[in-house]
Amino acid sequence: MEIKKTSLNKLHQSNNAKFVEFAGYEMPIQYSKGIIEEHKFTRSNSGIFDVSHMGQLFIYGDESLTEELEKIFPLDLKNLKQNCSKYSFLMNEDAGIYDDLIITKIEEGYLIILNAACKDKDYDILSNLLGSKFKMNLDNNRSLIAIQGPKSVEILNSIINGVDQLNFMTGNWFDSDNQKLFVTRSGYTGEDGFEISISNDKAEKFVENLIEKGAQLIGLGARDTLRLEAGLCLYGHELDINKTPVEANLRWAISKSRLSNGGFIGSKKIMNQMQDGASQIRVGIKPEGRLIAREKTKIFNDTDKQIGEITSGTFGPSVNGPIAMGYVDKEFSKVDTKILLEVRGKKHPANICALPFYKKNYVKGVN
Amino acid sequence: MSEVKFSKEHEWITLEGDVATIGITKHATEMLGDIVFAELPEKGSNVEKDGTAGVVESTKAASDVYTPVSGEVVDTNQSIVDDPAKINEDPEGGAWFFKLKIKDTSELDNLMNKEEYDKFAKETSS
Numbered sequence: 038m039e040i041k042k043t044s045l046n047k048l049h050q051s052n053n054a055k056f057v058e059f060a061g062y063e064m065p066i067q068y069s070k071g072i073i074e075e076h077k078f079t080r081s082n083s084g085i086f087d088v089s090h091m092g093q094l095f096i097y098g099d100e101s102l103t104e105e106l107e108k109i110f111p112l113d114l115k116n117l118k119q120n121c122s123k124y125s126f127l128m129n130e131d132a133g134i135y136d137d138l139i140i141t142k143i144e145e146g147y148l149i150i151l152n153a154a155c156k157d158k159d160y161d162i163l164s165n166l167l168g169s170k171f172k173m174n175l176d177n178n179r180s181l182i183a184i185q186g187p188k189s190v191e192i193l194n195s196i197i198n199g200v201d202q203l204n205f206m207t208g209n210w211f212d213s214d215n216q217k218l219f220v221t222r223s224g225y226t227g228e229d230g231f232e233i234s235i236s237n238d239k240a241e242k243f244v245e246n247l248i249e250k251g252a253q254l255i256g257l258g259a260r261d262t263l264r265l266e267a268g269l270c271l272y273g274h275e276l277d278i279n280k281t282p283v284e285a286n287l288r289w290a291i292s293k294s295r296l297s298n299g300g301f302i303g304s305k306k307i308m309n310q311m312q313d314g315a316s317q318i319r320v321g322i323k324p325e326g327r328l329i330a331r332e333k334t335k336i337f338n339d340t341d342k343q344i345g346e347i348t349s350g351t352f353g354p355s356v357n358g359p360i361a362m363g364y365v366d367k368e369f370s371k372v373d374t375k376i377l378l379e380v381r382g383k384k385h386p387a388n389i390c391a392l393p394f395y396k397k398n399y400v401k402g403v404n
Numbered sequence: 405m406s407e408v409k410f411s412k413e414h415e416w417i418t419l420e421g422d423v424a425t426i427g428i429t430k431h432a433t434e435m436l437g438d439i440v441f442a443e444l445p446e447k448g449s450n451v452e453k454d455g456t457a458g459v460v461e462s463t464k465a466a467s468d469v470y471t472p473v474s475g476e477v478v479d480t481n482q483s484i485v486d487d488p489a490k491i492n493e494d495p496e497g498g499a500w501f502f503k504l505k506i507k508d509t510s511e512l513d514n515l516m517n518k519e520e521y522d523k524f525a526k527e528t529s530s
Contacts (some may be wrong), residue, residue: 072463073438258437262463327441327488329461352440352463359441381459 043089044180044237045244052254059257060153062090067256075259076354079226080395083188084255085247089180092156093234094163097146098171105167106147110140111282111301113292117142122206122221124290127159132281132303132310135162137272141208141221146171148208148219150181150232152272166302180240184252185230185263192250193220193231196243200231214239226260227267227395265360266353268321268392274332274348275319275362283310284364286319286392317345318370321392322361322378324350328385329359330378336365337377337384344369344376353394360394361387408496409512410521411472413454416496419512424473427500428460428491431525436462439491444480444502451477451504453511458501460491473511475504 041062049056054065065087067075078084096102103114110125117123122141126134136155141148151159160175167173184193194201197213200220208221216239224230235243248254261271270276276285281303288311295301299308324330334347350361361378369376372391377384406419414432418425433439441461451457451471458469480502484490491499516524 066464067437071438073440258464327485329441329466331466352461354463 041090043087044240045087045089045182048241048244049087049254054254054256057257060090062153064090065254065256067258068254072256072258072262073354075253075255076262078253079186079228079255079259079263080355081186083184083186083192083247083252084226084259085244085252086183086185086255086260087180087244088183088232089237089240090153091181092149092151092153092159093176093179093181094149094151094156094160095143095146095174095176096149096163096167096171102146102167102171105171106140107295108300109163109166109302111291111295111304111307112140113294114140114142114147116294119144120207120209122208122223123292124287126276126282126287126290127162128282128303129278130302130306132283132306133278134272134276134280134282134285135159135278137270137276139221139223143208143219148234155272178237179234180237182233182235182240182244182247183224183226183230184233184247185224185226185228185255186252187229188251189228189230192247192252193233195250196246197233203231205229214243225267225269226263227269227393228263261349262351262354265349265351265362266355266393266395268362268394270319270362271349280364281306281310281315283307284315284317284319314367316367317364318367319348319362320365320370321390321394322347322350322363322376322387323390323394324359324361324378324385324387326385327359328378328380330361330380330385330387334361334363335379336363336387337379338369339375339377347378356394362392365389406512408518409472409515410518410524411470411515412524413470413472414525415470415472417472417512417515419506419509422506422509423478424475424504424506424512425500426457426471426473426502426504428469428495429521429525430495431521431529433492433495435529436460436464436467438463439488441466442484442488442491442501444485445471445477447477447480449477451475460488469501471502471504472515473504473506474508475506477502478505479503 336345345365347363457471
């Protein structure tokens, strides 16, 4: 299959991107300055991320759409206000996660942002569940640009006036350069920032404009170190079909009002796990010293019993040390529990620690 | 000091008497990206030609460091363990990895000179 390219591919090339294949797309892993500088620039200034490979699924319908979606997602969508977003999951009957996503209520429907590697399958699952009653469009004509970091609000507001009035996890349509952009105040770096849905033919010029105002392009490499420092899950690593939201320590994302009556796919398993607890749970892990423990590293207790496995591990540039996330047996999941990580045949000491590794700077209340 | 030689695994080596100094090439560091961890062989241990003799990790991945010749490890560069970023800054100078007392200098014969290595690096990275 031919590798897919986003509308910003040429711009990445002219900015000396190193490319990797990611979910069938040619994506920039880094630019000439490298992952650590790109990471730090995002934390201190403003980084631009091409996330156009992600799915933008627009679903339109009448009020029955909300009812149908509540049978799928563990959310209180009836009471979700227009232009407000929620983090959620698409699950199977066993509460195994097909994908994690952001759903936003828009005029006459919903916009769901899906992971690139999952989007086509998600579309099939959702169309099977919803039938033909609603208009569904996995829109390939729109790019998705994230701008993240403390200076992003000022930079973006100078191009799209009014975005500074958005609260975290809300969005709206804005007019800019004779077209409609959907902007949400959100992101996946632990910083204040925005995601902008824009038609493909306008995306390059829009990003060039952001660069002119002082923002810089950031690759997927730094996106990964930023999200890991922020303690955020990455599908295919922390989350997959064999993990449930309770095991992933994401019960905060399940609306309380939905827990008493259930009625969504996977609700039985989730309610059971909420009551009895899950046998394994996602935790933050800090290796002692400088050692990096990557994905699939085995975790042991002090009597040599394997108690879990790392799902993501790297060097955190802002933490200035190694960080990781993984799953451990429940009895070892308390903060400050001493564990051992097997790297290259030797066991190295590490500690369970609280997430996030790096404190967030989200803007909660503008209004 | 002898001419700098290079291996296909992107190590460089210089020889002074029977002591070889070994590190990784600038090209290797460019391929790896930001290096954040280095592990070196133990002083007094013996390493075999083309065997692993250390590890470097970038933000992206771990890579083995190989030794292009056999010998006894007589010195290691603790400064790159304490501050791995030095490897990106000065890979073919101050950020050497380890020194070996070697027995068989003919093991260097099949290694590349600078011109050959530059050509090899260019061909293999494109």
